Amino acid sequence: MNPFTYDQLPARIVFGAGKLAEVGAEVERLGAQRVMLISDQATSMSAEKIRGQLQGRLALGWDEVAQHVPVDLAERARTAATEARIDAVVCIGGGSSTGLAKAMALSHEVPILAVPTTYAGSEQTTIYGLTGGRHKQTGKNPVVLPRTVIYDPELTVGLPPNVTGPSAFNALAHSVEALYAPGNNPVTSALALEGVRAIHRSLPRVMAAPDDIDARGTLLFGAYLSGIALGTTSTGLHHKLCHVLGGRFNLVHADAHSVILPHAIAFNAPALPAEMARLAEALGVPGGDPAAALWDLAVASKVPTRLADLTGHDGLLKRDDLPGAAHAAAEEITVNPRPLTEADLLGLLERAYEGERP
Numbered sequence: 001m002n003p004f005t006y007d008q009l010p011a012r013i014v015f016g017a018g019k020l021a022e023v024g025a026e027v028e029r030l031g032a033q034r035v036m037l038i039s040d041q042a043t044s045m046s047a048e049k050i051r052g053q054l055q056g057r058l059a060l061g062w063d064e065v066a067q068h069v070p071v072d073l074a075e076r077a078r079t080a081a082t083e084a085r086i087d088a089v090v091c092i093g094g095g096s097s098t099g100l101a102k103a104m105a106l107s108h109e110v111p112i113l114a115v116p117t118t119y120a121g122s123e124q125t126t127i128y129g130l131t132g133g134r135h136k137q138t139g140k141n142p143v144v145l146p147r148t149v150i151y152d153p154e155l156t157v158g159l160p161p162n163v164t165g166p167s168a169f170n171a172l173a174h175s176v177e178a179l180y181a182p183g184n185n186p187v188t189s190a191l192a193l194e195g196v197r198a199i200h201r202s203l204p205r206v207m208a209a210p211d212d213i214d215a216r217g218t219l220l221f222g223a224y225l226s227g228i229a230l231g232t233t234s235t236g237l238h239h240k241l242c243h244v245l246g247g248r249f250n251l252v253h254a255d256a257h258s259v260i261l262p263h264a265i266a267f268n269a270p271a272l273p274a275e276m277a278r279l280a281e282a283l284g285v286p287g288g289d290p291a292a293a294l295w296d297l298a299v300a301s302k303v304p305t306r307l308a309d310l311t312g313h314d315g316l317l318k319r320d321d322l323p324g325a326a327h328a329a330a331e332e333i334t335v336n337p338r339p340l341t342e343a344d345l346l347g348l349l350e351r352a353y354e355g356e357r358p
């Protein structure tokens, strides 16, 4: 085995159906007295249950959340947090709720207890993001890593299929890219491959029966492992492309993932024979083509497979939009296992636009 150095991230994890009931005890464990509770419309009923558990410890309820954490929203929430003299944040919801909690931790240096209800994985990373205008600024700071995470699959049962599928592919992409992204090591690869296995075996079941708690639990477990994989490695070609597409056209964050992932992997596969062999095994096709297996999983899970079907701020994405995106991505992608050009990226995006099986 090759030598390696690994900064393992600290966090307390409480996992299981019904564990929402333990938020109060976990807040007490953190020693918090003045909690800010962040939720969104979709998680308001669960937030109500948390309010009941916090009782006198609730200092501020905040239910305005937006994708990519707009700066003006973060500033308003920070002002309210200062006035309420908060000493901890509890957030319940998807990556957008967690993202706002991270903005609070960044400014107020308070611990976060996160209750994720999608598969985005932000609760396992030190990455934060804030958006002003059309520019998203991201950074890393250990202070934004949630101190406690409660994973309760019951909270994900109401997640609609059009969020569940792409969000699960967002998680899958974290694990897949962790196999080769800078920061990778044998521990992160082991976690990532188990994440792929868990998502691969549970996602079609969840899409067929959204209230199957066992399948939801396995999917959430896969997303948790994928979040660790992302949090301790970094992102690569696939995420950079999704980031550029999302930023330029204001796509829903998770939607680009299921479309791009098979094509990004098909492009990089020739440079990563050992990693791709392990990925193929984890995707249930030992000796087979992992890019095709990812595409087949996308089709089986009824998630988007064509860029042409995605809607941005100017309506459906157009073929003419692709050269600009390829140019921007080429400027951003400085490290990749296989050397690439702007023309390579345009070719990849065109194949993703048509939704061809790689």
Ligand code: NAD
Residues within 6 Å of the ligand: 040, 041, 042, 043, 066, 067, 068, 069, 093, 094, 095, 096, 097, 099, 117, 118, 119, 120, 121, 122, 123, 125, 126, 127, 128, 129, 155, 156, 157, 158, 159, 160, 163, 167, 170, 253, 254
């Ligand atoms: P999201 O938080 O915007 O949620 C997507 C939709 O699902 C929303 O409409 C939300 O209301 C709804 N929803 C959430 N939970 C629900 C539930 N239990 N039932 C019904 N509906 C529910 O989207 P997301 O994909 O979870 O997160 C995306 C954001 O997270 C982006 O801003 C992205 O950049 C960020 N992100 C950050 C990191 C990181 O490490 N910092 C990692 C991944 C994603």
